[in-house]
Amino acid sequence: MEISKERKKIAIVTGASAGLGKEFALQLEKKYFLDEIWLLARRAEPMKQLAEKLQKAKAVIIPCDLNSDSDIRALIDKIKRENPAVSFLVNNAGFGKLGPFTELTEQEQMQMISLNVTALTRLTHSILPFCASGSCIIQVASSIAFCPAPFFAVYAATKSFVLSFSRALQFELKPNGIHVIAVCPGPVNTEFFDVANNSGFMKNDRVAPKTFNHALMADPQKVVAKALSDAEKKRSISIYSFSINFFARIVAFIPKSIAMKAISNRY
Ligand SMILES: NC(=O)c1ccc[n+]([C@@H]2O[C@H](COP(=O)([O-])OP(=O)(O)OC[C@H]3O[C@@H](n4cnc5c(N)ncnc54)[C@H](OP(=O)(O)O)[C@@H]3O)[C@@H](O)[C@H]2O)c1
Structure with missing residues (x-):
């Protein structure tokens, strides 16, 4: 599809009220020329706070x-009405439940x-x-996709x-020159595990010294910076950190029963 000069250039970021989504919005704005960044999530307040930090691009908050x-239909109707040129679609909204x-x-x-x-497939389509x-x-x-x-x-x-x-x-x-990248992080220091573990399945005393200790989790800023840099290099997968890269490679070779035992021992 030809994009004429008059069409506004936008990025659409789902799950922009917290964690990785918030970082994607901040870093995309810094790195690229965009007229608007559409921020999508259920909570409007954190997106309003994020909008105040965006200086070059106009933030469009879509609760x-x-x-x-x-809600998905309303979003698709808005896109059809406004006919923007979508430079970036970040399908980031997601959650998991442990147990x-x-x-x-x-x-x-x-x-x-x-x-x-x-929702991810529908929005992409x-x-x-x-x-x-x-x-x-x-x-x-996620790295758990492997x-x-x-x-x-x-x-x-799902991952x-x-x-x-x-x-x-x-x-x-x-x-067509359209690049698609899957971002596969290991544990990242966001609200993700507060939601994932709200039933208390993962016991703190067992978990604290292990991978899910917040202090040991990856920094969302670094995960997003790596993802955008990998996207620029036209990589199809972005994995932050040596240990997660090692995990992704090793699980391809070892029997899944052994890998699953190791994973379940972490809870
Ligand atoms: N953190 C990790 O360890 C980790 C590791 C691997 C992959 N990931 C993936 O990274 C992505 C971002 O997660 P995160 O770590 O940034 O977690 P997070 O801090 O919990 O953020 C999740 C985002 O998704 C939004 N969201 C949840 N349900 C939604 C819904 N029904 N409609 C619209 N938005 C919704 C939340 O906003 P509202 O609550 O305001 O709707 C929030 O903005 C997810 O896809 C997750 O699976 C995370």
């Missing part, structure tokens, strides 16, 4: 629940699939016609979907 069909599959509610599992898989050569789609997956994860079973499966989908889409869209 919405991406698990709601009508035995049988103990998590059906609603929790379905909402994970709805947000992490359905609806927004792609507004992308052109040079546009970039950033799909936030291996089935007991007690994080549905979450890990495997994101990784597989992103890689295939990258192949399909390469001739």
